[in-house]
Amino acid sequence: MKGLKEFFSRHRPEIVIFAGKGGLGKTTCSAALAYHMATQEGKRTLCFSTDPQASLSDIFERNIYGQGVIELLPNLNVVEIDADRRVSDYQQSIKRKILDMYGLDELPAEIEEYIDSTSAEPAMYESATYDAMAELVAAKEYDLYIFDMPPFGHGVRMVAMAEILGKWVEKITEARTQVQEYEAVAATLKGEKATEDLVMKELVDIRNKIKTFTDLLTDSKRTAFFMVIIPEQMAILDTERALGMFDALGMRMSGLILNQVYPKELLEKPNLSEFLKNRIEMQQHYLGIIREKFGDLVVAALPMYTREPKGLQMLAQVAEDLMYPKLAL
Amino acid sequence: MSPFWLVALALIAYYVAYRVYGKWYDRTVWRPDPNRTTPAHMYMDGVEFFPVNRYVLWGYQFKSVAALGPILGPFIAITYGWLPAFLWIVLGNFFIGWLQDYGAIMVSVRNEGRSFGPISYEFTGAAGRNTLLYFILFYLWIISATFIFLIATFWNIFPSTFVATLGILVTGVLVGQMLYRYKMPIGTITIIALILVVVSIWLGMRLPTPKDFLGPWTLAFWAAVTCVILYLASILPMPTFIQPVNYVAFFPAYLAIVLILLGALISPLTGVILQQPAWKTAYAPFVGPIWPILFVAIACGAISGWHSLVGSSSTSKQLDIEPDAHPVGAGAMLSEGMLALASVTAYMVLSPDELKGMTNIGAWVLGATKLTAPYLGGDVSKAVLTTFFGLTLVIYALTVQTLVTRFWRLVAGEIFGESVLGQKHVATFIGLLIPWIFAVSGSWINLWLYFGGSNQLMAGLAIMLITIHLARVKAPTIYTLAPATFMIVTTLSALAVQTFYFFQATMYGLANGKPHPAFVRPPLDQYPGVAIFLNGVFVLVGAALFILGIRMAVLTYRAYGRFRAAPAAPAAVAGGSKE
Amino acid sequence: MASKEQKGEEKRPGFGEMMKGVLYGMASHGHVMAALRTRMYLEHLFMFITLGDMLGIPVLPPYYSLRILPYAVPNIKSWKMRVFRERDFTDAIY
Amino acid sequence: MTTLEQFLRAHPDLRFIFTGGKGGVGKTVTAAALAYFFATQGKRTLLASLNPVHSLSSIFAQDLTGGEIKPVKGVNNLQAVEVETKDVVARYRENISRRVREFLKWADIPVDPRPFVDIAVTNPAFEESAMFDKMMDMMVQEKEAFDVIVFDTAAVANAVRLIGLSKIYGLWLSRMIESRKEALSLRVQLAFRKDKVMEEVKKDPLLADLLSMNERFNQVKELLTNGTQTAFFFVTLPLALPISVVKRFITMVSAYDIPVGGVLVNGILDRKVAEASDEEYLRNKFEEQLGYLQTIKQDLGPMVRSFIPLYPQEVVGLHTVATVANDMLHYMPDFWEDL
Known part of the structure; x- marks a missing residue:
């Protein structure tokens, strides 16, 4: 040994x-x-x-x-x-973000309930x-x-x-990219400028985080x-x-x-x-x-x-x- | 006589239809209300429902309804002389055509933007919708068969058009790539596309395909090539294939219309005159008597069922305010009437010599060239113009047919569900194989009349649905009930006549052991058994269309009676809520 | 298309604008609709695997989905409408 | 101190027994011994392992795998099951992926939707939910067939989840039901074939699933919090880590109103064994043990129900289970009183 x-x-x-x-x-x-x-x-x-x-x-x-x-x-x-x-901190931060983004005083009940109940998701x-x-x-x-x-x-x-998670984020990014592509083409054809997709930014961020870590985890040298x-x-x-x-x-x-x-x-x-x-x-x-x-x-x-x-x-x-x-x- | 006078007369008639009859009809029947919330606003989702300005919508509706029907239909119609065709295009449109297009949009707008499937479901129940579904299944086969046949024929008789068509397709794919992959601005893309269109035409002229190179099988070959293209169009993503090709095709196709109309309008100056007789006969053998055949021969110029499918599918969901329906629906249809007139004109200027027999499907190109060459460079440009007009014919047929094939696949998906037959590739294959066989059979005029019959029958049924709605909300119905009845009776008769011809041909074939010469063409004349069998199949197809049509007619008349007798429907049923 | 909220009494556009509208309608509007519809279905896919449980379909852990939620908030209603609208084969002509 | 025997006598109607504790403390063995005991009392007993990794088969030295309830050979009245979730998970996935595909009926999209659907229904946590589901199933369905059901609730993490779930699961379920109902009513509202869609909606398998889950959940919640029918036993070793786990655990469980049956102390090194030789190992261990037992007595004293000695052999085979069952009821370390 x-x-x-x-x-x-x-x-x-x-x-x-x-x-x-x-x-x-x-x-x-x-x-x-x-x-x-x-x-x-x-x-x-x-x-x-x-x-x-x-x-x-x-x-x-x-x-x-x-x-x-x-x-x-x-x-x-x-x-x-x-x-x-x-988990609960994270939920709070999402709630706050929604309030800030839309200048709301309180969350729509449906959204609030949705966020709260996510803590029951086993994963x-x-x-x-x-x-x-x-x-x-x-x-x-x-x-x-x-x-x-x-x-x-x-x-x-x-x-x-x-x-x-890695696959998941790949897939949603793929779907989102395509969504954006079609959106952009519709805008081009209408002679408008495609708007920047904030969701995409968020996704890229999530993906980088997950990918970096997953790559690291599965790399037997590291x-x-x-x-x-x-x-x-x-x-x-x-x-x-x-x-x-x-x-x-x-x-x-x-x-x-x-x-x-x-x-x-x-x-x-x-x-x-x-x-x-x-x-x-x-x-x-x-x-x-x-x-x-x-x-x-x-x-x-x-x-x-x-x-x-x-x-x-x-x-x-x-x-x-x-x-x-x-x-x- | 110069074609100018006819075009001018028609313009006046259409103006009256639009301004006088149309306005009166609006006041009496539909009473469009700018303050009533349209589905575009009520259900706005930015995808299917959203308000679109009326000019855009007019352009869209016109583009969607204008196809090969008004261009080629008159060719058969002038079998009886140009005058009946002319009168039908003017009067049919005046009293029936635009009422249908307009009514289809309005009835949909007043029923939450529903398309004809759901509307027929609501008015005539599941039975009505299912009948319509199966009817459309056959209807699309027939359209496909005629269009595939025509495309194949055009490629054969205009040797320079095949490569030009390929050029357009490739340009379309490139445009798709420039849009989606390289995200280039649309102006740049358009300029490149237009240059490539010109290059395509030039290449087409430089590289003509040999005529009849496979003998009797040439047409079958070209039809198969068409099917391959259509197959791709059906299974490839629509926004990267069909749509960009349509975009590229739009420019030459509409330039052609403008050129012909212009040619007709300035014909007093260019000296082009009418050479066809105004009246020829009231009965053409194997085509049929002037009634009902004339009314189905001009498949789209005066009225067309396809229009109400389009109008209620997308246009109605994007109507900003109700009064827009008039310019969009009525306006587009009357414009289509002009297109049909331009085509009639193109045929009328040909001498009887030039229009020899029923075989010269390219007559339109000949006439169009004749109308336009005088002001576009004379004899020198004739070769270019022939290629150009030939190409636009192919384009008209191909762009519509791509949509039809795809639509057939969706209908098959609806009917066959998750079974193999409803599967994307299988459905597309069947949706092309059967029309290919039909196309090769060569009975194209009779198939065209099946197509016209079912298409105009579709229109009659659409007007019946409109009438049912009007009866439901207690609005005057006679202005639509009468045309609907006329159309339904006429088209059912036409279908019956054509079915009877095929029946006769089949019997003749069975009795003589060889197919009837008027109902067979090479290569099938070599295979009498197959030809006779196909004639038999056409009897069945005709019968199916006829029976489904009758059934749908009965259902709509019953519904009409029921709603007529019922007390006034509440406001909510009549359309959107009042603001 | 920009929606015009003022109904009925919009001012008449000039000829150039009309022609632009017509040309756009003929050449591109169908394409735009096809692109939008494709986009819609892709978005359905996207939303299913991020916020699918909003439709009562219990799908993947929404830990990272929650980060998407704020951006989706204003569109959730219309998304649901789009997802649940029953479509007929006659709606597919465009 | 109320002994296990006294406790069981005072709770003659116990029907659902759970064992919990830190990993490696001997939960499964204890659960097996408890089940064995009930069976020998003439009660129809079911021993259910809710572990993701089962060990009942090796403990009883017979094949109990396969997810089916099987009689334990050699003991009357005792049946056992190593609960499998594969079928539940598979059904779940198929169900969901069918719903999702429905929405894409008219979708003409340049991507194959299947991998998207697959990734949406791939979730290791489904297994946990499924396990919980199976547990609920058993509590509701096997109630009649058995007098007592003993659940071995796996490593502490899972057990926490299981108990935690029972609280938030309700919230989650009711929201799911609400969303589903909203979705279905929207479907009807936006349908043109209202009657047909209504029929479909009435038969919606997802909603039916959710509702039945909810119903079972409510029944189970009631059973779980019923002190005469249910008891949670916590197993610990005389070591610092397991003790603190049990302490935390008890606080949590009590907060959820789940009745605590008591603490079972496993792995007691008997004084006689320790003093029989002069090895440093056993002596030191015994010394150390006294300290920990003192802690147990101080912090958990009234909850302690029994002691199980440390055996020279691993507990494998029916006879050893019998020994544990016997010791669990009768063994009493002589030094406990003096601590």
Whole structure:
């Protein structure tokens, strides 16, 4: 197992994404990597959690949820977005824009209701998260962005979403362009000047944003995807499924990170409790399967820590294990 | 006699129709109200409904209604002599023609801008609309058959026109590209287009196509080429093909009208005189007796059903104020009458020698050249003028036919829905294959009369719909009921006569084992079975048109009776709300 | 075409203007209508995938659609009218 | 502390059980154990997994895939289903794309409208709505066939969405219905064949769908907020992250008037196991656990219903589910009282 250090010596991604099922340690890995990159490699790093469970706050032991970008240490910036609030802010801004554009005092009821009820659209929440990510990346303020993906659909959904949004904006731009073309011709024939299309301007803006980000996400040179896995049957099945989804999207997984592994050496301890012995043996069994199934894809393995990894000190430990894994598969 | 006097007389008649009869009729029947909100304002959506100034609308309506009908119809009509044709064009227009065009616009304006499909639905129910739908399906086949035949014929008899036509099409496509892709100003585009039109004519003269090069199959070949062009027109986006081609075609086509009218008006100076007899016969074999045939032969010059379809489809939705309907509807129709007169004139100036037999479809070109050459450079320019007028004939036929083919596809889509037959490519293919077969059959005069019959019948039915509306709002109906009845009886008779001819021909064919010589042309004379079969098909087509026509007539008369007996309709039904 | 709100009592245009109108009507008006209609259907498509749920058709997440909404506000009514008007085959002659 | 047993005795009419919690805390296992328990009590029980990625099959070590309700082999009265949404999504898409195509009947446009329609109906979130839809379906339709339905509501994000949805979904639905009605009445108004269009409008499948969805939604909302029939159980581990998730979760759920059944603490390292050896691992872990359990007791004390020990093996197979079900009701860590 080569470790992430080796990976980063060969690759210089601008974005690192941790995907996978919830509860396996994605957030911990994200936080640890961010900590390492910021403090050891001197990279301006942003760690972004899209996980609605707000665990970044717990890991850094500081409430950062919905507070915007916070600089925890020099170079180490974290943000945990409150997607709900983002959605409602966005809705407000649209309302205000309509009022301003037409000099209205209040919105037509139909429009107001329409805007309000969009928060019920299940994808609204994800789109808002996506938009927040795109916006941060577009600002280009950091050398490295680390995203902790939400657990639903293994975070792969987010990429699928990027793809769909990309296609969507392509299509509506195409339709709009044609609308404009015909409008322009009608105007030309009438001897009038075609009016500038404000919608088009907006679309170009949206498209640039989505396209830049989606291109970045799908460029394996600039974006690295890691998935966290633990040596249990269900996690293995899940990982296989996620890899399938990745393939379907035409994307490549940069590596798997094994977590919560009991050191095999423990077995040699003479008075090992039956309990631990059983667990370790079970793990060994699944590790074998992992080796067989994923082999070289596993880039790092984290031991089962004796304490829940939180706080900067523990993070330093996790980071160390991530970069230079001591465990062998 | 100089054609001038005829044109002058007609002008006076039309002036009276427009100013005196028209104004009186307006006061008595429609009472257009400048304050009544028109659908253009009521439903303004900037796409279908929006007010357009009356000059523009007049130009649009005239352009949409003026086609090959008034140009070629008189050619058949003068079989009986020019006087009956002349009288029909003047009087038919005076008492019937403009009333229909005008009424179609008004009835639509007073019914929320609805077109004839919805109006027939409202007045005569689903049965009426469906009958109309199927009637139109056949009607369009027949139009297509005649126009495809004519285009093919023109290309063959004017060898310089094919390349010129191609030039116009290519220019049209270029204009589309300049407009849509390069977004050039329309002035520049027009200048380039006009230069290219001249180049096209020049090229056409330089590169004549060989005459009859495939022997009897030449016509079939040219008809197939026409179908290919029409196919493209039907499936390509309208704004980038049909419309720009129309734009380019507009200039030569209308220049031709202006030149002929001018030629007729200054004929006392140029010395061109009438050479055709005013009266020839009351019965032409295989064409039919003067009544009802004359009235359907001039397919558009005096009255045409196509006009009310156009008028109620787009024009009525864009009428700014009700009084505009008079100049737009009546004005355009009377102008069309002038176009028909100009054509009659073009035929009249030909000597009986020049107009030999019924085969010379190019007679109009000959006459037009004769009328205009004297003031356009004399004999030297004759070759150019022949190409030019030949080309305009093709253009008239082709531009209308592109719309007809596309329209047929939409009708097929409506009838066959999402099944294969309603599918864009399949529908277009069928909408061209059948007319192609019809065209190749060669019974073009009789087909033309089918076309005229169904077209004028359409007009009669349109006037009936107008009459129903008037009955509904308790306005005087006699001024439309009488013409409608005359048109319906005449056209049904004409259809019956033509169907009977085809029936006779089929029987003759079956009895003798070879097709009747008057109802077959090369190449089908080589295939008697096919020719006889086609005659049989034409019997069926005629019967279908006849039966659908009768059905629609019955439905409209019934509706008329019903509305006549009903108490006055509330104001809302009578038209837009009062402001 | 510019709409004339003052009805009935517009001043008579000069001959040149008349001819311009007539020529435009003959040469271009049909084309303009065809272009406008094509534009309309394209706009239908555009609106379906941005604000389709305004028609009670639950379509894509309108997160970015909302940014289009302000521009569409004044046209929503006429858009609905255009979408829902039942069209007949006889409306398609232009 | 009211134990799970006491709680269940006090709520004999419970029909809908939901489990929630952070990912990886053992929700599915807990749900399976609860269902197993109800089944052994002689209640006709349905265990429904609403996860986008199902694991019922691996937990019961038998094939429960396919989206059909299947009996669980080896347990009387217990049936299970791994809910699939493909059919709902496909029907949904087809329905919408047909409506859209209708509007383009006369459209003569230079583009192929199909990809536009496709993109308009491609939405990963449809699956979530569809899942919610299926859940509503089950609550309304399978009510009679089963005495108890246990829902495993997937990772917390989905569960939040599911619950959140139940509030805004109503708003969204009623707006959709309104728009659709407006659309249909406009259609009639702008039709020339009013009677024909009226017929079509009456049969409008979209509106029918929306209305039935609304009706089901109202029924479900009532059921969801009914404390004698419904209970939400939250699963946590004695670790900081899952605990804070559960806390946030409970606040939210209560705000929606959804009855909370209680908190189930999973993965308890028993004192005996920890002290049986002198490994640092277990000792440290036990120490750490005491701290977290203290937090739980402090913050969630009265809500705690049961404890599930940490097993040396992964919970896979029917017998282990049985063990969990048994422990869930009877296991009590001896140090809880002293915390």
